[in-house]
Amino acid sequence: MELHITCIPGDGIGPEIVAEAKKVLDKIAEKYGHTMIYKDILMGGASIDVHGVPLTEEAIADAKAADAVLMGSIGGNTTTSPWYKLPPNRRPEAGLLAIRKALNLFANLRPAVLYDELAAACPLKEEISKAGFDIMIMRELTGGLYFGERKTIEENGVRKAIDTLTYDENEIRRIAIKGFDIARKRGKKVTSVDKANVLDSSRLWRAVVEEVAKDYPDVTLEHMLVDNCAMQLVKNPAQFDVILTENMFGDILSDEASMVTGSIGMLASASLNDTKFGLYEPSHGSAPDIAGQDIANPIATILSAAMMLRFSFDLDKEADAIEAAVKQVLKDGYRTIDIMSEGCTRVGCSEMGTLLAERI
Numbered sequence: 001m002e003l004h005i006t007c008i009p010g011d012g013i014g015p016e017i018v019a020e021a022k023k024v025l026d027k028i029a030e031k032y033g034h035t036m037i038y039k040d041i042l043m044g045g046a047s048i049d050v051h052g053v054p055l056t057e058e059a060i061a062d063a064k065a066a067d068a069v070l071m072g073s074i075g076g077n078t079t080t081s082p083w084y085k086l087p088p089n090r091r092p093e094a095g096l097l098a099i100r101k102a103l104n105l106f107a108n109l110r111p112a113v114l115y116d117e118l119a120a121a122c123p124l125k126e127e128i129s130k131a132g133f134d135i136m137i138m139r140e141l142t143g144g145l146y147f148g149e150r151k152t153i154e155e156n157g158v159r160k161a162i163d164t165l166t167y168d169e170n171e172i173r174r175i176a177i178k179g180f181d182i183a184r185k186r187g188k189k190v191t192s193v194d195k196a197n198v199l200d201s202s203r204l205w206r207a208v209v210e211e212v213a214k215d216y217p218d219v220t221l222e223h224m225l226v227d228n229c230a231m232q233l234v235k236n237p238a239q240f241d242v243i244l245t246e247n248m249f250g251d252i253l254s255d256e257a258s259m260v261t262g263s264i265g266m267l268a269s270a271s272l273n274d275t276k277f278g279l280y281e282p283s284h285g286s287a288p289d290i291a292g293q294d295i296a297n298p299i300a301t302i303l304s305a306a307m308m309l310r311f312s313f314d315l316d317k318e319a320d321a322i323e324a325a326v327k328q329v330l331k332d333g334y335r336t337i338d339i340m341s342e343g344c345t346r347v348g349c350s351e352m353g354t355l356l357a358e359r360i
Ligand code: NAD
Pocket: 013, 072, 073, 074, 075, 076, 077, 078, 093, 096, 264, 265, 281, 283, 284, 285, 286, 287, 288, 289, 290, 295, 296, 297, 298, 300, 338
């Protein structure tokens, strides 16, 4: 199979971690008989330095022309970098918002996995963490409170701010379909999270999710109120498979789920549209404090590449091979600085990529 992948190395540690993801993808190509065709584009600070803007129209066209986009991370030190003296719409992050919009990426996926070997980094009590967990948080990304009408007014000398939370049934249906499709590739359970005891938007959410569920009799659906879900994530995370939720609830719950894994350098993510197209990137930022030192953990980016194989190319076997290599490398005791623990062997970014490629 020919895989056309647009890569955005970006800023900070971005180029280092994307290079390691390519190393692993090339090994997959060699072993499973695929051809990887990469095209690098500039975004964020790297694009500002060359073009004066964080994302050009040509770069957007290159992203659209590919089957998927693999990204490192963008942005610099927000207090010292000259990029942050520019107006907000010319700063690095504006490139990210622009590309998400241009590619119509409405579904955000963030896995939160606890690896046995990294269980010590999990802040939960051992009696809870020993059960392990493997959760996929699916967050609606382009609707809800963050995109509704908002204003601040003054009434009789009193300032008043208004934000509106709006969802129509089509926005809910398309993310629900994605959620059930993804559950089918995993543990076949969807927990739909809402606040249906209070909000109309949540009651519509629940009704539409139930309609969609009828087409997926093999997937178990349960509903959970968001406040309960926040508690259950720390009380019994092993109960979850796919958590399906709207934009703001997903924003908060995905950060909570990430934190209970305890290791930022391991967290992948994907943003999908209604075709097989997606943008895949680690959940962490560009870590300018450690850029250029060959010490960053490339695993989050490499696991994002595995998600790309699974969701954009339906190459489940190849994605499984990358995930198994990650487990094996941890089992063999290799660690980058962020996940280092006593008795393990510390390796750099490039060596970690090589060790993973060797285990494919
Ligand atoms: P960060 O995630 O870049 O770094 C937080 C801490 O985690 C730092 O100490 C860093 O060294 C460490 N860290 C992060 N990733 C690591 C890795 N792979 N291996 C080892 N250590 C790692 O967050 P920040 O410092 O708040 O942000 C830095 C820049 O990244 C900012 O410009 C921010 O806007 C940008 N950012 C970009 C994205 C994105 O591109 N999607 C996301 C978040 C932040």
